[in-house]
Amino acid sequence: MGWPRSIVGALQRLNQRGLAERGDLFLSISREYTLQRSVPGERHGYILRSFGANAYRSEAQERKSSIPVEIPVPYQLHKLSEGPPQHTQTTQDELMKYYRDMALIRRMEITADILFKSQQIRGFCHLYDGQEAVAVGLVEALTDDDSIITAYRDHGLYLARGGTLFECFSELMGKRTGCSGGKGGSMHLYNVKKRFYGGWGIVGTSAPLGAGLSFAHKYLNKKSVAVAIYGDGAANQGQIYEAKNLAALWDLPLILLVENNHFGMGTAEWRASKQITFYDRVHYIPGLKIDGMDVFAVREAICYAKEHCMSGKGPIVVECDTYRYHGHSMSDPGSTYRTHDEIKGIRQERDPINHVRKLILKEGFATADDLKSMDKEIRKEVEEAAAKAKEAPQPAKDALFAHIYKNDAALQFHGFVR
Amino acid sequence: MLPESSLVLGLSFEVKTETGSTATAQQGHELLLFEALREGLEEEMERDPTVCVIGEDVGHYGGSYKVTKGMAEKFGDLRLLDTPIAENSFTGMAIGAAMTGLRPIVEGMNMGFLLLAFNQIANNCGMLHYTSGGQFTIPIVIRGPGGVGKQLGAEHSQRLESYFQSVPGLQMVACSTPYNAKGLMKAAIRSENPVILFEHVLLYNLKERIPDEEYVLCLEEAELVRPGQDITILTYSRMRHHVLQAVKTLVSKGYDPEVIDIRSLKPFDLFAIGNSVKKTHKVLIVEECMRTGGIGASLRAAIMENFFDELDAPIGCLSSQDVPTPYAGPLEDLTVVQPPQIVFAVEQLCKH
Numbered sequence: 001m002g003w004p005r006s007i008v009g010a011l012q013r014l015n016q017r018g019l020a021e022r023g024d025l026f027l028s029i030s031r032e033y034t035l036q037r038s039v040p041g042e043r044h045g046y047i048l049r050s051f052g053a054n055a056y057r058s059e060a061q062e063r064k065s066s067i068p069v070e071i072p073v074p075y076q077l078h079k080l081s082e083g084p085p086q087h088t089q090t091t092q093d094e095l096m097k098y099y100r101d102m103a104l105i106r107r108m109e110i111t112a113d114i115l116f117k118s119q120q121i122r123g124f125c126h127l128y129d130g131q132e133a134v135a136v137g138l139v140e141a142l143t144d145d146d147s148i149i150t151a152y153r154d155h156g157l158y159l160a161r162g163g164t165l166f167e168c169f170s171e172l173m174g175k176r177t178g179c180s181g182g183k184g185g186s187m188h189l190y191n192v193k194k195r196f197y198g199g200w201g202i203v204g205t206s207a208p209l210g211a212g213l214s215f216a217h218k219y220l221n222k223k224s225v226a227v228a229i230y231g232d233g234a235a236n237q238g239q240i241y242e243a244k245n246l247a248a249l250w251d252l253p254l255i256l257l258v259e260n261n262h263f264g265m266g267t268a269e270w271r272a273s274k275q276i277t278f279y280d281r282v283h284y285i286p287g288l289k290i291d292g293m294d295v296f297a298v299r300e301a302i303c304y305a306k307e308h309c310m311s312g313k314g315p316i317v318v319e320c321d322t323y324r325y326h327g328h329s330m331s332d333p334g335s336t337y338r339t340h341d342e343i344k345g346i347r348q349e350r351d352p353i354n355h356v357r358k359l360i361l362k363e364g365f366a367t368a369d370d371l372k373s374m375d376k377e378i379r380k381e382v383e384e385a386a387a388k389a390k391e392a393p394q395p396a397k398d399a400l401f402a403h404i405y406k407n408d409a410a411l412q413f414h415g416f417v418r
Numbered sequence: 419m420l421p422e423s424s425l426v427l428g429l430s431f432e433v434k435t436e437t438g439s440t441a442t443a444q445q446g447h448e449l450l451l452f453e454a455l456r457e458g459l460e461e462e463m464e465r466d467p468t469v470c471v472i473g474e475d476v477g478h479y480g481g482s483y484k485v486t487k488g489m490a491e492k493f494g495d496l497r498l499l500d501t502p503i504a505e506n507s508f509t510g511m512a513i514g515a516a517m518t519g520l521r522p523i524v525e526g527m528n529m530g531f532l533l534l535a536f537n538q539i540a541n542n543c544g545m546l547h548y549t550s551g552g553q554f555t556i557p558i559v560i561r562g563p564g565g566v567g568k569q570l571g572a573e574h575s576q577r578l579e580s581y582f583q584s585v586p587g588l589q590m591v592a593c594s595t596p597y598n599a600k601g602l603m604k605a606a607i608r609s610e611n612p613v614i615l616f617e618h619v620l621l622y623n624l625k626e627r628i629p630d631e632e633y634v635l636c637l638e639e640a641e642l643v644r645p646g647q648d649i650t651i652l653t654y655s656r657m658r659h660h661v662l663q664a665v666k667t668l669v670s671k672g673y674d675p676e677v678i679d680i681r682s683l684k685p686f687d688l689f690a691i692g693n694s695v696k697k698t699h700k701v702l703i704v705e706e707c708m709r710t711g712g713i714g715a716s717l718r719a720a721i722m723e724n725f726f727d728e729l730d731a732p733i734g735c736l737s738s739q740d741v742p743t744p745y746a747g748p749l750e751d752l753t754v755v756q757p758p759q760i761v762f763a764v765e766q767l768c769k770h
Contacts, residue, residue, distance in 0.1 A: 174744075182749070201572075264502070271500060336479065397748075400739065
């Protein structure tokens with residue numbers, strides 16, 4: 001059977017031939033996705049990074065200076081016989097990078113908090129501190145060809161996905177130099193070059209849009225996945241279920257990443273959901289639940305999930321058990337529906353940056369003082385970017401009517417003169 | 419001046435407050451708009467056990483704008499139902515419940531979220547009384563904050579009144595002061611028809627003295643805010659306050675505008691509006707909807723059709739610009755009608 005010209009063609013032929021031959025058509029598609037296997041390393045029951053995703057993590061580098069890392073919290077699996085490994089490898093450079101990346105996000109969110117309180121940032125501001133491991137682990141496991149889409153808690157992901165501090169702060173302060181020209185705001189951060197699709201205000205939007213991203217990937221024969229991120233609150237939206245069905249029906253390479261921080265604004269997950277697990281909501285889509293505060297767990301799970309999608313098996317759900325230290329947004333104190341002890345406890349026991357810090361200190365890759373000066377450096381970098389963004393100009397007046405349509409320079413607006 | 423709009427039980431009102439509506443001078447109690455909404459809600463829930471509130475974070479959290487604060491402790495979790503984030507289904511659920519004898523009030527945390535329930539509201543809620551030949555009534559109230567806020571971003575600055583106005587069977591009202599907020603809330607709950615009550619995200623902290631006695635306003639009536647001779651200014655919701663600001667300047671310049679808060683967005687109170695047009699012969703509409711397809715667009719058509727001979731000038735309409743509301747402060751201010759623009763428009767129209 002020949003390779004179908006397009007997915008649409010394939011579906012038409014499928015309709016004509018009936019269900020019996022369904023496996024055949026889609027098997028031919030999946031063969032295209034399984035790339036050359038790399039030199040087999042340890043057998044994990046699947047080929048780790050067989051698609052050559054992460055160039056920096058070559059076999060040679062790994063053997064040279066890598067240390068083993070345990071992933072203590074066991075994965076919970078749904079319709080999967082074997083999950084990702086409970087241990088992985090890392091290097092000094094990698095650890096320092098993860099520390100720095102997460103500390104940068106943490107410091108940016110703390111700065112955003114201060115800026116909001118001094119009214120430099122207005123409107124709604126949803127902070128990501130506590131959830132840094134998800135952003136950093138996710139981006140580590142993907143390539144620049146993969147697409148990411150999330151909801152309104154997007155500052156951390158924007159930064160992790162290659163956005164600059166200056167553009168982020170500019171956007172938050174509504175300046176011309178912002179990534180969306182100052183017209184989007186906190187909930188509308190985008191980066192087209194890095195395939196970061198934002199940044200959406202309506203809960204649940206990311207899943208159908210993410211299905212669309214993955215549909216385009218498949219249609220255009222790209223060897224990449226789309227990751228649609230949503231929360232435990234969003235999981236009860238009908239459109240999530242619809243997107244899951246579409247993705248499963250057409251074997252779209254979609255990773256549905258649930259950032260389960262256990263609260264949908266003021267409503268705890270058990271008060272909003274009959275079933276409080278999100279990775280096993282749908283019996284025909286496999287899923288796994290991981291410790292979202294462990295950057296290695298996230299990385300391994302996404303690698304595993306990408307492999308799953310790339311081998312043509314369709315969508316997969318990855319539920320990350322994570323936590324947000326701030327309230328839902330800056331308008332929510334975050335303490336009327338949970339206790340300060342709970343927040344403090346999570347900070348002490350499960351903080352994602354502390355986890356990496358402990359590893360660095362244990363392996364002797366840096367001293368506590370080294371990390372402290374790195375923190376200082378990061379703080380300086382973030383505050384400088386914020387100060388620079390503060391000085392940046394506001395959007396020009398004619399930005400108001402720009403970008404309503406593409407090529408809209410000739411569009412004229414009539415009406416009562418004001 | 420006794421406003422045409424208030425059905426007051428046994429008391430006459432004389433003194434105008436700063437916001438332009440009337441209340442007794444010494445009696446009454448002062449409160450904020452969100453508290454007035456809560457008072458109306460509580461009174462109706464005490465009066466009728468079938469009245470219940472359905473929405474996100476309305477119960478234990480007390481409402482994201484504190485409208486239902488403290489009510490779950492008083493009325494229980496069933497009557498202040500905290501829903502999952504599923505607007506389409508819980509709005510549908512409320513409509514189904516309304517069909518069978520309950521009187522639910524659906525709160526959209528932001529009106530924009532109710533776009534997810536558009537099908538339920540347009541197809542199921544508005545049409546059923548008609549398509550069933552009168553067998554079913556849907557005494558539902560759908561309420562929530564909408565409008566352009568303070569840099570909330572495009573998706574949280576929607577004006578849904580322009581999208582819903584074509585749906586037959588729906589009634590739409592917009593409150594603008596604590597006094598009319600409470601009165602309209604009570605009227606909406608008591609109405610047998612589906613009513614959408616548009617609150618505004620920036621008006622919740624308006625303070626006013628309202629009567630202690632119970633009062634219910636009429637859903638279909640407009641409110642005469644300021645009588646005048648020169649021009650009729652029709653407005654509603656937040657723009658009422660921008661208009662009143664502009665009126666201060668206009669009065670000092672020697673103009674005498676008549677300000678009517680139309681309150682009822684569907685159907686329009688053409689009786690009150692017509693009487694005013696016959697007096698002043700000039701109309702300016704000031705609204706927050708976008709220019710295209712907004713309430714102003716429909717109102718212009720209605721006035722032109724019915725009162726063409728009374729008009730000495732084309733109907734002026736100041737609306738928000740046809741753009742997604744930008745986040746940047748200065749751009750957002752350009753989007754919405756500002757008082758100096760209202761002054762300018764009145765000056766232009768009064769030249770006729």
